[in-house]
Amino acid sequence: MRHLISPLDFTVEELDRLLDLAADIEKNPKKYQEACKGKKIATLFYEPSTRTRLSFEAAMINLGGQVLGFSEASSSSAAKGESVADTIRIISCYADICAMRHPKEGAALVAANNSSIPVINAGDGGHQHPTQTLTDLLTIRSLKGRLDNITIGLCGDLKFGRTVHSLINALLRYDNVKFVLISPTELRVPEYIIENINAAGAEYVEVTKLEDVIGELDLLYMTRVQRERFFNEEDYIRLKDSFILDKKKMTLAKDDMLVLHPLPRVNEISVEVDKDPRAVYFKQGQYGVYVRMALILTLLEVEV
Numbered sequence: 001m002r003h004l005i006s007p008l009d010f011t012v013e014e015l016d017r018l019l020d021l022a023a024d025i026e027k028n029p030k031k032y033q034e035a036c037k038g039k040k041i042a043t044l045f046y047e048p049s050t051r052t053r054l055s056f057e058a059a060m061i062n063l064g065g066q067v068l069g070f071s072e073a074s075s076s077s078a079a080k081g082e083s084v085a086d087t088i089r090i091i092s093c094y095a096d097i098c099a100m101r102h103p104k105e106g107a108a109l110v111a112a113n114n115s116s117i118p119v120i121n122a123g124d125g126g127h128q129h130p131t132q133t134l135t136d137l138l139t140i141r142s143l144k145g146r147l148d149n150i151t152i153g154l155c156g157d158l159k160f161g162r163t164v165h166s167l168i169n170a171l172l173r174y175d176n177v178k179f180v181l182i183s184p185t186e187l188r189v190p191e192y193i194i195e196n197i198n199a200a201g202a203e204y205v206e207v208t209k210l211e212d213v214i215g216e217l218d219l220l221y222m223t224r225v226q227r228e229r230f231f232n233e234e235d236y237i238r239l240k241d242s243f244i245l246d247k248k249k250m251t252l253a254k255d256d257m258l259v260l261h262p263l264p265r266v267n268e269i270s271v272e273v274d275k276d277p278r279a280v281y282f283k284q285g286q287y288g289v290y291v292r293m294a295l296i297l298t299l300l301e302v303e304v
């Protein structure tokens, strides 16, 4: 039995197979519509979510399966003090696979260590968000045609942004990926991620102004400054509007630069950018369903 706790749990070859499967699902959805008939996914969300929870549920429904779960800790027995370990032992009796989001780093790993069904980490605190990474990789591969030989700018809250940490770790396994890390100094990428970049021998620069570097990028990955990760409201207010991508900045970008964002956005991308064909963050949400369908099939070892 396999779990998905970190994007690195799959080898590059396994990841390629998963992305190929997701691409086939996109082309031939009917072929998969009964693949998980009789199977259930439990979505255990101790933190708010729109895309991740609902795309997992849509993915299982598209595969002919069913869903159960909770969308906030307060409506589960966590509110009475039940541990993640005990919860997953019980959920293992009710479902075939589960996706868990939790505010504490490492919670999904604790669940996996106590589970008899596959556990998918749907985000653990500021740590990892592997299925967002799968979504990002599928979006980049589908729309850019490659995962190597790219210059990617990651912009915004690079300190707490778990999607950024997961994506950097995943892209480090491909050739000639250059990282342009764009953040206020207070929200720099954590040192352990810089160590990973150095260990992989990849190129990176850290800058504080988006307009200085946007013209060099093949991809721009925007992120939200996350109010919920700050201990101090004053710091959040000071930093929240550090970067706003607008039409004017887009005029400095390459004609084929793609703009991604894991969403939700607050105001770091002006709505006027939505109509730009280079803005692919809503398409990214659709790719999230295909890749989660592929992941469910893979972890449940369902052959179609």
Ligand code: CP
Binding pocket: 048, 049, 050, 051, 052, 053, 123, 132, 262, 263, 264
């Ligand atoms: N991208 C993402 O994780 O969105 P949600 O928080 O809405 O699930």
